Amino acid sequence: MYPAIGEPMRILGKDAGQGEVKVLPETDDDIWHLYNIIRTGDLVTASTVRRDEKSDDKLRAERAEKKRMTLGVRVEKIEYDGDGLRMRLLGVIEEGPQDIGQHHTLMIEPGEPLRIRKAHWKTTDMERLEKAAKDTVKPRIVFVSLDQDEATVAVLRQSGLKEIVTVRSMRSGKQYDEKGKPFDYHGEIISKLSAVATPDMPLVLLGPGFEKELLADDIKKLPKGTFGQLYVQHTGQSGMVGVNELIRGGMGAQILRDSSVGVEMEAVEQLMAGISKGKLAAYGPSEVAAAASAGAVETLLVLDSVLREKDLDGVVRDVESQKGKVIVVSEEHEGGRQLAALGGIGALLRYDLQPQ
Incomplete structure (x- = not known):
């Protein structure tokens, strides 16, 4: 737990x-x-x-x-x-x-x-330590991403998304549990939730179809305070794919926009969009360092594993001296994996260094 x-x-x-x-x-x-x-x-x-x-x-x-x-x-x-x-x-x-x-x-x-x-002590190390000490601890978010066949329970932490368990509805197969009673799909999901969720944690139900609304109705029948604030969001797919879709796609609820992982994934999406258009984006160590030196970086994105392995204090200082923002991206979620494929470092730019 x-x-x-x-x-x-x-x-x-x-x-x-x-x-x-x-x-x-x-x-x-x-x-x-x-x-x-x-x-x-x-x-x-x-x-x-x-x-x-x-x-x-x-x-x-x-x-x-x-x-x-x-x-x-x-x-x-x-x-x-x-x-x-x-x-x-x-x-x-x-x-x-x-x-x-x-x-x-x-x-x-x-x-x-x-x-x-x-x-x-690297500047980035001390800044991260002080930020962790000053920041208000925001509640983690618990997701249930489901359809009629199965439900995935996942937790959002600062270190990334963590899949906890998958519950199958048994509707297309065995209809009874080991004691011969009808299998309670929603009851089993709620049982798994009880092991990871607390009243401090927002609970987000998501997926295609109407199964999420039916689960929401069952959760609302529970004693008040069993779980945290309840959100119901529509996504095209269920499972972890659906959770990533929700976070990337505007993150309907304010609680998602405020989460560190949500901020990181949104920034990576902006970077990927800029790269695809060939505008206001840079990636890779040399290209980003040049942009930072020129004062062109609005937001610097660095993978946490790259920050552990390399001394990027010079680049960070260049960005911060020009009132730019630095986002350390966790390697534990989809956004981090996308950034890793770009060399672990990227930047959203104020202006293009090479006019089109």
Whole structure:
């Protein structure tokens, strides 16, 4: 089950001399932000558990109970678990009460503070951290994309769209459940929703035909406050294709327009439209850098994985100095995959650099 919505990530302290920031992630989205900020070579200090190996007796050390302690690990490998909503940092212990020089894995989860020390903080990293700490946490959105045959339940997070489960109506096959009772299609959908949705989360029902309206009628019969505000939207297709169609196509409800993923996908759509027309758009590292240097970039779009791997501070500074906007696009949704195909970086322009 997804955790309840919490407060924004807190910055607990900064030490400019050490290049160190202490933070407290509050939600799974905060873990996603940290995944995009922490890199190999950083020293991360956090509370963890490890066997007490003070004894010289190897057998006793192997039997020793694990104890909680604070260790500083020089990061060699980073693993993000989008399903478990946590991050693993693997590396060598450099600070702590024991086992200096040995390998250890830190588990980074919501509710546990950590310190991040870098030799150099990129401007984009610090801006992302501060934005995550200042922004109001907006409710996630839960989608049910359905037709008469099946329903897909999905969740929209800052890290992207996540498909949760598919429920089949059984109308064209087995009509009864294992206990011999008639299969309740809508009841099964509502049961799956109860595991992921809370009253804080808007609930969007979408798809072709009238099945979404029938499900909406059943949901409205539930006790008040069972789910969040209900939206019903028409799309040409169901499943994840329908969810992406809704977000790309104007995102009928205001709650969708306000979501970070919705903003990202809309910007990528604008970029793709500009490229297809050959106007007011640039893509690829060299073309975008030239546009930024000329002050022509209205909106810079950068894939989060590219921002992790490359130092784009110069391009970002050029854009921001000309009052341009920077959008970091998640690689976890369709818009991110489209941007990746363009080299992971693109720009919406104020004017064409090469007049047509």
